[in-house]
Amino acid sequence: MNRFLLLGLGTIAGVILGAWYGWSVSPITYTETSPDELRPEFRADYVLMVAETYSSDRDLGQAAVKLSRLGQDDLAGLVRQVAQAYEAAGYPQEDRDRLNALANDLARYSTLPSAAP
Amino acid sequence: MKKLLPYLWTVVGLLLGFALGLGYAWVIQPAKFRGAEPTSLQPVYRGEYILLIASAYQATGNLEYARTRLALFPELGPDTLSSLAQQVVAAGGPQDAARGLARLSVVLREQTPSPSVELALATSRTTPTIRATITQESTLALTIPFLPTATRSPTIMFSPTTNPEFVLISKQQVCNPLIVPPLIQVIVKTADGRGVPGVQLRAQWEGGDGGFVTGMKPELSPGYADYTIEPGKVYQITIGNGLTVVRDLTAPTCPAATPILGGRTPVTATGAGGPFTGSWRLEFEMR
Numbered sequence: 001m002n003r004f005l006l007l008g009l010g011t012i013a014g015v016i017l018g019a020w021y022g023w024s025v026s027p028i029t030y031t032e033t034s035p036d037e038l039r040p041e042f043r044a045d046y047v048l049m050v051a052e053t054y055s056s057d058r059d060l061g062q063a064a065v066k067l068s069r070l071g072q073d074d075l076a077g078l079v080r081q082v083a084q085a086y087e088a089a090g091y092p093q094e095d096r097d098r099l100n101a102l103a104n105d106l107a108r109y110s111t112l113p114s115a116a117p
Numbered sequence: 118m119k120k121l122l123p124y125l126w127t128v129v130g131l132l133l134g135f136a137l138g139l140g141y142a143w144v145i146q147p148a149k150f151r152g153a154e155p156t157s158l159q160p161v162y163r164g165e166y167i168l169l170i171a172s173a174y175q176a177t178g179n180l181e182y183a184r185t186r187l188a189l190f191p192e193l194g195p196d197t198l199s200s201l202a203q204q205v206v207a208a209g210g211p212q213d214a215a216r217g218l219a220r221l222s223v224v225l226r227e228q229t230p231s232p233s234v235e236l237a238l239a240t241s242r243t244t245p246t247i248r249a250t251i252t253q254e255s256t257l258a259l260t261i262p263f264l265p266t267a268t269r270s271p272t273i274m275f276s277p278t279t280n281p282e283f284v285l286i287s288k289q290q291v292c293n294p295l296i297v298p299p300l301i302q303v304i305v306k307t308a309d310g311r312g313v314p315g316v317q318l319r320a321q322w323e324g325g326d327g328g329f330v331t332g333m334k335p336e337l338s339p340g341y342a343d344y345t346i347e348p349g350k351v352y353q354i355t356i357g358n359g360l361t362v363v364r365d366l367t368a369p370t371c372p373a374a375t376p377i378l379g380g381r382t383p384v385t386a387t388g389a390g391g392p393f394t395g396s397w398r399l400e401f402e403m404r
Contacts, residue, residue, distance in 0.1 A: 003126045010127040014134020015141070022142020030150060032159045035166070039152030045186065046166070049173040056176030057213060066169065069162065 036071030043070055047082040051098040060105055067106075076106035155189050167193065167201070168210070171217030175315070183221055198222035199333050206330050216315035219332035223314045223339040283316075283361040287400035292371035294393050298345050299368040301354060302398045305331050305340040312340025313403050319355040320344045348394045356401055363399055371395040 022028075030037070035046060047067065054063040064075055072078045083099035142148070155166050167190065174183040187193050193201075202218035205211065283305065291302065301320065305313045314332025331342040346352055352366040371393050 003123060006123050006126040007130040010130020010132075011134035011137070012130075014131040014136070015138040016134070017131070018135040018138020018140075019142045020138070021135075022139045023148045027148040028143055029157070030153055031157050033153035033157050033162075034159060035162050037150075037153040038158075039154065042152070042155055046169070049169045049186075052173035052176045052179075053169065053213070057172075066165070069165070 034071075035069040038070075044082045044085060046070065047079055048086070048095060048099065051079065051095075051102040054102050054105075055098045060109055063102060064106065064109070076103045079103035079106060168205070168214040168218075171198075171214040171221060172211065173217075174221055175213045175217030180224060184225075187221070187225075195222045195226035198225065202330065203333050206328050209328075212317055215330055216317070219315045219330055223332050281357065282404045283356045283401045284404060285361065285363060285399060286402045287398070288363065289398050290369045290371075291396040291398050292369070292393075293396070294371070296396050299348065299394045300343040300396045301346055301352060301366060302341070302343045302396060303329075303331065303354070303356070303401065304338060304398070305342075305356070305401045305403055307403050312338040314339040316340070316342075316357060316401075316403070318342060318344070319359075320346075321353045321355065322350045346396075354399065361401070366397050369395040369397070 035043075038046060047070070050063050050066045053066075054060065067075045067078060070078065079099055080103040083096050083103060086096050086099065155163065158166060170183060170186045173186075174180070198218045199222040202215045202222060205215040205218065303318055305316045307313060312331070316331040318329050318331070320327050320329065327344065329342050329344050331340050334341050334343075344352075344354075346366070346368050348368045348370075350367065354363045354366065355361070356363075373392055
């Protein structure tokens with residue numbers, strides 16, 4: 001009886017240790033990810049980089065292609081969302097201006113009348 | 118032995134429990150995925166991310182942001198950035214990104230303490246000390262993505278600040294037997310003598326052409342670039358937006374080399390002491 005008690009106690013302690021190790025010390029890591037899986041702060045920075053590049057090259061098509069990597073259909077909404085988050089976080093005005101400019105151009109582009117089927 | 122037996126059961130329990138706990142934490146209920154970091158992206162997206170950092174820097178000149186972003190990729194030192202810029206140019210990738218990478222390479226090198234390299238431009242290809250400064254990071258290869266172009270601009274758009282004028286201020290033959298193979302060396306400077314990285318150049322000859330960009334060898338000068346030429350071919354160099362063109366450049370034939378390097382005559386392509394093929398050096402001023 002005594003040995004079963006010791007075995008049980010050891011097992012319980014082992015489970016706790018194993019779970020702690022698996023969650024905290026050496027958690028599962030993810031590789032070969034895609035941009036839509038980026039952490040929110042990196043997604044936001046990715047959007048800002050696209051807006052910064054767009055402010056120089058004015059290539060809306062390239063900007064849209066890059067933004068589409070983030071897996072969201074409403075690209076203008078995505079950029080506007082980041083602009084709002086940056087405004088709330090107190091980021092520089094020029095960053096927000098670039099984001100808003102891109103969002104506006106994307107919105108204008110996406111609402112152009114399409115060719116009749 | 119009998120005294121140790123109870124502890125043995127505890128150890129067995131611990132091991133068994135540890136395996137169960139690990140299985141639970143890794144397989145059944147892994148730690149919540151809070152999102153990926155740029156370093157864990159697939160190679161093609163990783164390359165795209167790095168080019169985006171360079172393009173954004175080229176667009177804004179915001180070094181603070183660029184540094185913060187590049188800090189995510191510890192392997193991207195100045196040498197690697199320079200190497201990547203070359204890869205992008207060679208592969209016909211986005212010019213803005215190539216310029217941004219070259220500029221970042223120069224800026225970061227200026228801010229990174231490194232052994233000083235006193236090197237004459239004329240011996241750039243053969244001086245062993247320069248090779249010693251190239252670290253293993255420069256061997257990193259990048260998967261350069263090429264985004265499908267949804268809207269293609271018929272002409273490249275230049276803002277006033279990116280449409281400078283380049284004036285040829287010096288064109289001279291370089292008869293140095295240590296430069297093998299022969300080169301067209303280009304140096305682009307501002308009026309106050311500072312080298313300008315990221316200037317796009319094009320070499321054209323009958324039946325071919327190729328691009329190169331200043332800043333790829335920042336250890337020589339931020340405004341330095343060179344292009345390997347073949348004897349007998351006539352080259353034309355175009356700089357910047359194409360308004361400045363230097364025509365009719367053929368590799369010159371230089372007289373026999375005089376003994377240098379401690380009295381020894383350097384071995385040239387045509388043998389020791391014989392006539393050899395020289396290079397050209399062009400200097401432009403950006404206005």
